[in-house]
Amino acid sequence: SPRYREIGKNIDEKSKERYPTRISRAPFVLSCGLLFYGLYLPVILTSKLATESMSVVGLSALKALIGLQWLGFVVAAVGDLTKSYVKGSEKDGKFLVTSGIFSILRHPNYSGEILSWTSNLFCSALSAAYLLRSQFSLSVLGSLGLATIGCGGMVSVLLRATTNLEMRQQKDYGDTEKYKEWVKGTWSGWQLTPKTDSAKKEEEAPQITLNADSEEDFGSGI
Known part of the structure; x- marks a missing residue:
């Protein structure tokens, strides 16, 4: 749709503005690679573990955690699909989506x-x-450490995104009755404690950011 083509164009323009050359993009690309490598390492560690050597409790806990992973990704996918469908079916997609899974969670993708x-x-x-x-293994410890860094990096991005979107929606729609009723009956999800304006200015640093509309549609983009 024209709206999503516009969003893609905005993302591309901001990326080129922040990193005009391939050399300037290298640190960002490498850091993203390290982040996703850390997110992948839990699969490696789990594959090394023979389930026969686990206790019944340990195996049950592992299965439960894997189930929670699937649940989380399904919730995120349903949230993205719902928002894309609702906004794509309207000529003006600049409005608050409160139907479907958004009637329970305000930011299901995050x-x-x-x-x-x-x-x-x-x-x-x-x-x-x-x-x-x-058996003691430095390799296992190293993998666990990198996995912790990867998860910490990803979750911190998502927490900041949730907090920023929550504050922006409150600013844009906070005076409307629809928003007030929506907030009363839904959960915002995990988020950081909102910072004051002075703290934001002090910590503000140049980075690739989406405009307000793009952020609401696509989240962190990671």
Whole structure:
């Protein structure tokens, strides 16, 4: 749709403005690579663990964590699909989506991913605990450390995004009855404590950011 083409164009323009050359993009690309490598490591740790060597409780906990990962990603996917469908069916997509899963969670894409990545980290911690119990390994410890960094980085991005979007929606729609009723019956999800204006100015740093409309449609983009 024209709206999503416009959003894609805005993202591309901001990226080129922030990183005009390939050399300038290298640190950002490498940091993203390290982040996603850390998010992938729990799968490696879990695959090294022979389920036969786990206790019934440990195996049940691992299955429960994997189930929570799936639940989180499904919630996030349903949230994105709902918002894309509702806004794509309207000529003017600049409005608040409150139907479907948004009648329960105000930011399901963020909340779902936070649940998934946190469960992913707990899977790696549980697997590492069983692996280290049988034999000490620096490789396992290193993988667990990188997995923690990856999860921490991703969750911090999602928490900031939730907080920023919550504050922006309150600013744009806070005076409307529809918004007030929506907030009363829904959960914002996990978020950071909002900062004061002075604190924001002090910590403000140049980075690739989406405009307000793009952020609401696509979230963190990660």
